[in-house]
Amino acid sequence: MFIRFITTGGTIDKIYFDDLSQFEVGESQVQHILHEGLVGFDYEVVPLLHKDSLDITQEDRQMLHDHIAADDGDRYVVTHGTDSMAETARALADLEDKVIVLTGALSPARFRSTDAVFNVGMAVAAVQVAGPGVYIAMSGQVFEAGHVRKNRAQNRFESA
Amino acid sequence: MFIRFITTGGTIDKIYFDDLSQFEVGESQVQHILHEGLVGFDYEVVPLLHKDSLDITQEDRQMLHDHIAADDGDRYVVTHGTDSMAETARALADLEDKVIVLTGALSPARFRSTDAVFNVGMAVAAVQVAGPGVYIAMSGQVFEAGHVRKNRAQNRFESA
Amino acid sequence: MFIRFITTGGTIDKIYFDDLSQFEVGESQVQHILHEGLVGFDYEVVPLLHKDSLDITQEDRQMLHDHIAADDGDRYVVTHGTDSMAETARALADLEDKVIVLTGALSPARFRSTDAVFNVGMAVAAVQVAGPGVYIAMSGQVFEAGHVRKNRAQNRFESA
Amino acid sequence: MFIRFITTGGTIDKIYFDDLSQFEVGESQVQHILHEGLVGFDYEVVPLLHKDSLDITQEDRQMLHDHIAADDGDRYVVTHGTDSMAETARALADLEDKVIVLTGALSPARFRSTDAVFNVGMAVAAVQVAGPGVYIAMSGQVFEAGHVRKNRAQNRFESA
Numbered sequence: 219m220f221i222r223f224i225t226t227g228g229t230i231d232k233i234y235f236d237d238l239s240q241f242e243v244g245e246s247q248v249q250h251i252l253h254e255g256l257v258g259f260d261y262e263v264v265p266l267l268h269k270d271s272l273d274i275t276q277e278d279r280q281m282l283h284d285h286i287a288a289d290d291g292d293r294y295v296v297t298h299g300t301d302s303m304a305e306t307a308r309a310l311a312d313l314e315d316k317v318i319v320l321t322g323a324l325s326p327a328r329f330r331s332t333d334a335v336f337n338v339g340m341a342v343a344a345v346q347v348a349g350p351g352v353y354i355a356m357s358g359q360v361f362e363a364g365h366v367r368k369n370r371a372q373n374r375f376e377s378a
Numbered sequence: 379m380f381i382r383f384i385t386t387g388g389t390i391d392k393i394y395f396d397d398l399s400q401f402e403v404g405e406s407q408v409q410h411i412l413h414e415g416l417v418g419f420d421y422e423v424v425p426l427l428h429k430d431s432l433d434i435t436q437e438d439r440q441m442l443h444d445h446i447a448a449d450d451g452d453r454y455v456v457t458h459g460t461d462s463m464a465e466t467a468r469a470l471a472d473l474e475d476k477v478i479v480l481t482g483a484l485s486p487a488r489f490r491s492t493d494a495v496f497n498v499g500m501a502v503a504a505v506q507v508a509g510p511g512v513y514i515a516m517s518g519q520v521f522e523a524g525h526v527r528k529n530r531a532q533n534r535f536e537s538a
Numbered sequence: 539m540f541i542r543f544i545t546t547g548g549t550i551d552k553i554y555f556d557d558l559s560q561f562e563v564g565e566s567q568v569q570h571i572l573h574e575g576l577v578g579f580d581y582e583v584v585p586l587l588h589k590d591s592l593d594i595t596q597e598d599r600q601m602l603h604d605h606i607a608a609d610d611g612d613r614y615v616v617t618h619g620t621d622s623m624a625e626t627a628r629a630l631a632d633l634e635d636k637v638i639v640l641t642g643a644l645s646p647a648r649f650r651s652t653d654a655v656f657n658v659g660m661a662v663a664a665v666q667v668a669g670p671g672v673y674i675a676m677s678g679q680v681f682e683a684g685h686v687r688k689n690r691a692q693n694r695f696e697s698a
Numbered sequence: 699m700f701i702r703f704i705t706t707g708g709t710i711d712k713i714y715f716d717d718l719s720q721f722e723v724g725e726s727q728v729q730h731i732l733h734e735g736l737v738g739f740d741y742e743v744v745p746l747l748h749k750d751s752l753d754i755t756q757e758d759r760q761m762l763h764d765h766i767a768a769d770d771g772d773r774y775v776v777t778h779g780t781d782s783m784a785e786t787a788r789a790l791a792d793l794e795d796k797v798i799v800l801t802g803a804l805s806p807a808r809f810r811s812t813d814a815v816f817n818v819g820m821a822v823a824a825v826q827v828a829g830p831g832v833y834i835a836m837s838g839q840v841f842e843a844g845h846v847r848k849n850r851a852q853n854r855f856e857s858a
Contacts, residue, residue, distance in 0.1 A: 339499025358417025659819025678737025
């Protein structure tokens, strides 16, 4: 089995410097999480974007779409900021014959307490078990693209 | 969605006391992992056994089998020691109409670096995406019961 | 032995919410750190301010000064943002007969990797071993007030 | 400032393998802790012994004593198992002109929750602030050799 991980930024990769700096998107935490998860499959991590979820444009989504469409793989895990993850999932929904799972985190992977490790674990299982399609793995659940939204008030993903 | 978690002991729940004590199976870490994973589904954690993998007997496996058979749920995640996890999975394989995923950890959940969180994340995704059957979620992969073994020399699970 | 901890905010207590929020000063992490450090002495945590280091004014420093001057204790650990910690230390330097140690963190205590726990450990040892005076415990060293600065380029404290 | 760290084993460096293995003393965690503590002083880590506290013999203590006596340094932090730490401290008490601080941990440094980082932070501060002598930094306190014991029932160090 081979999984291609595409990272686009978001809270999962946030890093903090000091009082004069802001909290910025740092290098991908996916590699670290897979190492800690003691995974036995082959994979590659492709850092495609490095943006907050709210800064991702339609051009970015098109680039991600075209990148996957042109790629020779079958299974993709895309890490993404949470605020526009559902929108990006919809933009990929016409990619048939591939399994694509988007995930991310509500608190940064570098935190002592974070949902990032759990979420990437979910995405890795979903991308190998689910049939072709686009999914979001967040809040302990695997949702289909187009049937999920982030409830900002509750700070969780839910069916829609 | 409702998931029932059944804990049986194993490395995932190991706890360490001090120089005069040994490393013992402590209370279940599943609740803590689900809390950190910010999961949005309903669940119950049932502590059924409290044993090292190598101490689990055929009677224990029969009890686990009968417990699930008599239970009214559809989806089960069973945490279990790794050394005999594959054997327990086979003992449950005749339970049709239910989705059962066994998981555990090669290093304790209380460790700073552990595969426990990743593995429970995988199990939670697999149990809601996979069709009826018995599976093992370890080493970054979801295996079917009867087609998986622990490679002790490499300290990982692989197809068999 | 009794130690009074006074918290004023800063990176050590930073908390992160989500993409639309900023990284803000949260509740004090000192209590959590002392609990994890398994400390056996009596203490009290006094949350006096809740500010970034750069927002601390001369009025704030005077209030902190007067608070300690009027207090009946002997030993104080003050957690503080790093950018103006040296300035606050100087503002307390005329408080004789008391041992006062300022500390903080270059990365938040909630991070998986942080200097916060190490630094509070240093401050707790310094405040019981050092003679009366005002000190800064950062970057693995215990400096005297007036003889220390933060080297922002190197992101560490050094003698001055 | 230069500090020499001498490691002798103990719970602080305990590592866990899997169900068939025991919990064993692994490589020193001091280097990792100092790195995370962002320390700015020069140091060297000398792995002298690799033993559980209860297995340390009078010959081991004599070797540690002679090693420090013959060494050209002024400041030493010795990591040690907790059950016989007080005894080793007494065995070093005749070493004048040097500052020696023993520390360790009640739960392993590799644990997510551990007193190891806090304790090494305390030892680092004590070894640079205290006058010549032998000390134990545990349970949030800096004790003088000969006036401290481990209370096993309470699992903490206290004055004696």
